[in-house]
Amino acid sequence: MTATLTNQPTIALLGQPNSGKSTLFNGLTGARQRVGNWPGKTVEKKEGHYDRNGLRYRVVDLPGSYSLSANSEEEIITRDYIASGQADVVCILADSSQLSRSLFMLADYAGMECPAILLLNLMDIAESQGKSVDAEKLEKKLGIPIVPFVAADRKKYDVFYAAVERALDEKKLVNADSLLENFHTIENGVFEKLLELLPNEGLESYSAHWLAIKLIEGDIAILEKIKSTLSEDNYRQIQSILSSIKNGALHTGGCKFKWVDELLSDTFVKKQERPLLSKFDRLATHRRFGKPLAILIILLGLVASFIPAAPIMFAGGLIPKLGEPIANALSAISAPQMLTDFINHVILNTLYFAVAMIGFVFGVNLVFGFLEEIGYMARVSYVFDGTMAKLGLQGKAVMPLVVSFGCTIGGAAGTRVIDSWAQRVLTIALAWVVPCAATWAIVPVLSSLFFGAWAPLIIVAIFLVAGIHMMITAKVFGSKLIRDEDRAGLIMELPPYHKPRWKALFRSIFVRTWDILSRALKVILIVSTVFWLLTYSASGSPDKTLLYRFGRAIEPATIIFGFTWQTFLAYLASMLSKEAALGVLGTLYLGAGTLFSATVGSGGEMAAGLSSVLLTSLTPPTALAFIFAVTFNAPCLMAITSTYQETRSLKWTLRILGYYFATSLILAFLAYHIASLIF
Amino acid sequence: MIELSKIKAGQKVVVSEVKGDNRFLSRITSIGLTIGCEIKMLYNEKKLPLLFYGRDTVVALNRKESENVLVEVIA
Numbered sequence: 001m002t003a004t005l006t007n008q009p010t011i012a013l014l015g016q017p018n019s020g021k022s023t024l025f026n027g028l029t030g031a032r033q034r035v036g037n038w039p040g041k042t043v044e045k046k047e048g049h050y051d052r053n054g055l056r057y058r059v060v061d062l063p064g065s066y067s068l069s070a071n072s073e074e075e076i077i078t079r080d081y082i083a084s085g086q087a088d089v090v091c092i093l094a095d096s097s098q099l100s101r102s103l104f105m106l107a108d109y110a111g112m113e114c115p116a117i118l119l120l121n122l123m124d125i126a127e128s129q130g131k132s133v134d135a136e137k138l139e140k141k142l143g144i145p146i147v148p149f150v151a152a153d154r155k156k157y158d159v160f161y162a163a164v165e166r167a168l169d170e171k172k173l174v175n176a177d178s179l180l181e182n183f184h185t186i187e188n189g190v191f192e193k194l195l196e197l198l199p200n201e202g203l204e205s206y207s208a209h210w211l212a213i214k215l216i217e218g219d220i221a222i223l224e225k226i227k228s229t230l231s232e233d234n235y236r237q238i239q240s241i242l243s244s245i246k247n248g249a250l251h252t253g254g255c256k257f258k259w260v261d262e263l264l265s266d267t268f269v270k271k272q273e274r275p276l277l278s279k280f281d282r283l284a285t286h287r288r289f290g291k292p293l294a295i296l297i298i299l300l301g302l303v304a305s306f307i308p309a310a311p312i313m314f315a316g317g318l319i320p321k322l323g324e325p326i327a328n329a330l331s332a333i334s335a336p337q338m339l340t341d342f343i344n345h346v347i348l349n350t351l352y353f354a355v356a357m358i359g360f361v362f363g364v365n366l367v368f369g370f371l372e373e374i375g376y377m378a379r380v381s382y383v384f385d386g387t388m389a390k391l392g393l394q395g396k397a398v399m400p401l402v403v404s405f406g407c408t409i410g411g412a413a414g415t416r417v418i419d420s421w422a423q424r425v426l427t428i429a430l431a432w433v434v435p436c437a438a439t440w441a442i443v444p445v446l447s448s449l450f451f452g453a454w455a456p457l458i459i460v461a462i463f464l465v466a467g468i469h470m471m472i473t474a475k476v477f478g479s480k481l482i483r484d485e486d487r488a489g490l491i492m493e494l495p496p497y498h499k500p501r502w503k504a505l506f507r508s509i510f511v512r513t514w515d516i517l518s519r520a521l522k523v524i525l526i527v528s529t530v531f532w533l534l535t536y537s538a539s540g541s542p543d544k545t546l547l548y549r550f551g552r553a554i555e556p557a558t559i560i561f562g563f564t565w566q567t568f569l570a571y572l573a574s575m576l577s578k579e580a581a582l583g584v585l586g587t588l589y590l591g592a593g594t595l596f597s598a599t600v601g602s603g604g605e606m607a608a609g610l611s612s613v614l615l616t617s618l619t620p621p622t623a624l625a626f627i628f629a630v631t632f633n634a635p636c637l638m639a640i641t642s643t644y645q646e647t648r649s650l651k652w653t654l655r656i657l658g659y660y661f662a663t664s665l666i667l668a669f670l671a672y673h674i675a676s677l678i679f
Numbered sequence: 680m681i682e683l684s685k686i687k688a689g690q691k692v693v694v695s696e697v698k699g700d701n702r703f704l705s706r707i708t709s710i711g712l713t714i715g716c717e718i719k720m721l722y723n724e725k726k727l728p729l730l731f732y733g734r735d736t737v738v739a740l741n742r743k744e745s746e747n748v749l750v751e752v753i754a
Contacts, residue, residue, distance in 0.1 A: 016709075066706065066709040066710065067705065067709040069705045069709070071702055071705055071706060097735070098734070098735040098736045099735060100734045101710065101711035101733075101734040101736045104708075104709055104711065108709075217701065217704075217705060218701035219701075247697070247704060248701070248704075249701055249704035249708055250697055250708060250713065250714060252708075253704070253705075253708025253713045254708075254713045254714055254715065256708075257708075257711070257716070257734075276719070276721055276732050276737060277721055277722070277730075277737070285722060285727070287724040287725070290727075378739075382728060382730070382739045385727070385728050385739070385741065386726055386727065489728070489741025489742075489743050489744045490728050490739055490740065490741040490744075491706055491710055491738070491740055491741065492710075492738070492739045493710060493736050493737065493739075494730070494737040494738070494739055496737075
């Protein structure tokens with residue numbers, strides 16, 4: 001146990017979704033936490049610490065999982081971590097308001113040879129439902145510290161600290177004697193037979209009985225793991241026993257729940273039955289009203305996101321105004337012009353981009369984190385399950401897709417409420433298709449300029465193409481991301497509605513936002529610097545820049561897709577910011593301003609005089625190609641950053657980016673050539 | 680025995696058989712549905728997943744999967 005040697009005890013938090021695990025993690029560690037990936041995985045790893053009585057306690061937030069089976073990467077990471085012995089104590093969280101189901105995790109844990117404590121979390125909600133638990137009696141049965149708990153209430157954490165210290169001191173394992181008795185009743189005595197063949201001491205922190213149960217459940221990963229410890233004969237015998245077992249998980253699950261029922265039979269009291277579905281829930285899950293209600297609430301949520309976001313975004317908007325005073329100060333000390341330009345353009349704009357992005361991400365996380373926290377998102381998932389399943393998504397995905405009509409950054413950030421990584425990546429890949437608000441600042445202007453009264457038809461065409469695009473993209477990414485066996489239909493609990501825990505919610509969102517900000521700054525800084533160098537010229541005129549030369553050089557190629565070199569550069573710039581499409585056209589056609597400031601500083605307005613120049617320089621087919629290319633291009637640099645943040649994978653972010661680059665070119669090609677036949 | 684998807688809202692049933700691969704069985708047991716467990720149907724409308732109550736929990740289950748859950752009506 002390396003952790004004990006360094007004198008920093010490690011506590012691992014284990015719990016099903018909705019058990020309040022993140023609340024406890026944030027409550028314990030506050031800002032003293034690091035977010036990274038589990039080695040070689042795309043699963044987020046959160047680690048932090050707290051200090052108490054001169055001792056530092058490391059806290060590891062294990063990925064959310066329903067059990068310790070091998071049904072998902074999260075579950076495998078979780079159990080491998082516990083088995084590795086890196087944790088000194090595992091803190092198992094159960095939802096006291098749904099105790100008889102929630103203790104399944106404890107039953108699945110029993111047999112792991114690592115000291116544990118059991119937190120009966122959400123005790124306040126259980127009590128309000130007239131439920132009570134005799135923790136002392138339960139503790140006698142289980143042998144490990146049992147703590148009735150409210151993770152959202154930091155003032156009452158002393159009981160937790162005390163239990164951890166006791167567990168570290170006494171190192172007691174979950175008493176599973178009566179659970180084992182249950183396992184012995186599984187038909188044909190397979191449990192006993194397997195125990196005889198398995199090494200007595202188990203493997204790592206897995207006890208022999210835990211291994212036997214997983215084998216009965218058909219857990220292939222465990223079979224592979226123990227293969228090397230077995231003689232060939234024993235291995236063959238085990239295989240023949242396993243081939244005789246049908247529906248193993250059902251038998252062991254029955255035993256585990258029987259054990260839970262026995263545990264609770266004289267320790268748990270439920271006074272009154274509450275109504276199972278509240279009036280609001282009848283509406284929220286209604287076959288006709290459920291969906292419109294969900295869309296309405298999401299739209300209201302989108303609007304509400306701007307309330308906390310607006311002041312932050314406003315403050316961000318002030319940053320570029322620092323440019324002049326800084327320039328003056330620098331020229332006073334006669335600093336080189338290039339340095340002044342760099343600070344003015346790259347540094348200030350990076351800050352401006354990052355702050356504006358973070359304002360919106362903060363708002364979206366707060367509002368939709370709130371809807372998730374009180375339990376409403378599960379209802380959205382329920383009513384939209386069938387619709388979203390057609391795209392291979394789970395019901396909750398409707399939220400990021402709707403939010404993306406406002407802003408793709410928010411859409412990507414909103415996928416946080418989706419618990420599976422693959423589902424999250426697929427949802428983001430589809431959210432990029434949805435035309436965001438900035439698109440509507442550009443497309444109608446260009447459409448009416450070139451197509452007059454026919455402009456609405458272009459808008460309709462965009463929606464049609466978006467629909468087809470989504471179906472194709474869902475197939476392309478779905479086939480890579482989600483294995484067929486993972487396409488199981490919805491199995492989900494609808495958690496009871498909670499009152500929001502504002503403090504805990506704000507705490508977790510502040511920590512998250514800070515994490516995103518620091519990453520976003522890096523990405524935006526690098527990309528801005530590269531783009532700045534490409535668009536830099538000492539005189540500031542566009543025709544001396546690398547980007548300009550590049551654009552001119554490849555015009556023979558871009559014209560195949562229907563681009564002039566000007567529209568192609570504007571299209572490239574629209575990947576950084578959609579509004580840049582018009583700004584860059586203005587710079588290139590009118591020669592006004594620098595390419596860089598046209599890209600990052602443009603509000604999406606048409607420069608004076610641009611429309612007449614565009615009408616004489618572009619044909620309707622090239623205009624149409626440009627409209628489609630910009631609409632279906634990567635949304636903006638901040639959406640790309642946000643995608644990287646939520647997928648936690650550079651590979652997948654680049655894949656999505658490359659896919660959109662390619663498909664938007666194809667769409668431009670099609671639009672150009674089809675339009676050429678008409679006009 | 681009758682498929683869970685055919686149970687009307689308000690009926691109480693006991694689960695008597697669950698079919699499916701290991702993955703499905705392990706997932707459905709982790710949410711509390713095992714043989715012999717008592718559940719009450721809350722909502723069963725076309726095109727929407729089923730909603731039922733068992734082990735202190737309101738559970739939503741896809742219609743297709745619910746055809747693999749066989750039950751006996753008790754009330």
